[in-house]
Amino acid sequence: MQKYYICPECRGHLMVGEYIILAARNQREERGILLLHPEIGNYSSIKHPTFKYATGDPIDFYCPMCQYYLQSRFDKNLVHVILVDMDEKEYDVYFSRIAGEKSTYQVSDNSTVTSTGEDSHRYTYFRIPEELKKYLQK
Ligand SMILES: [Zn+2]
Incomplete structure (x- = not known):
């Protein structure tokens, strides 16, 4: 089996065909569907032209199956999904919900973090040593 992405809440498959499919809501409370490239570090996405947002806008992401709000517990601007690789090993994947921001x-x-994207320095949580993270509010 190829690597795939699942919802952290319902564990339903988020990847169909070549893309990760997520429900989204823009700042004007309009809803849309976003197709995201599954390759980490590839920020290309597909949407219908009527679903609009500007660079820098925060976008809310939801599971298209259970409507779970895919926000990380420790940073409201990071979206959380689960990646399952070819060996059925699971990884937490976080990416920015800010349109145009490249950080994944x-x-x-075992808490090994791989950062990708030119804006990945913005989220300092991942540079905090593991032994201190338990003191942060989850
Ligand atoms: Zn779900």
Whole structure:
């Protein structure tokens, strides 16, 4: 099996065909569907032209199956999904919900973090040593 993405809440498959499919809502409370490229570090996306947002706008992302709000527990601007690789190993993947911001983090179960994207320095949570994270509010 190829690698795939699932919802952290319902564990339903988010990847169909070549893209991750997420429900989204813009700042004007309009809803739309976004297709995101599954390759980490590739920020190309597809949407219908009537669903509009500007660079720098925060976008709310939801699971298209269970409507779970895919916000990370520790930063409201990071979206959380689960990546399952070819060996069925799971990773937490976080990416920015700010349109145009390029930052993605892949975290393995032993807390190894791989940061990708020219804006990945913005989210300093991932540079905090693991032993201190337990003191932060989850
Ligand atoms: Zn779900």
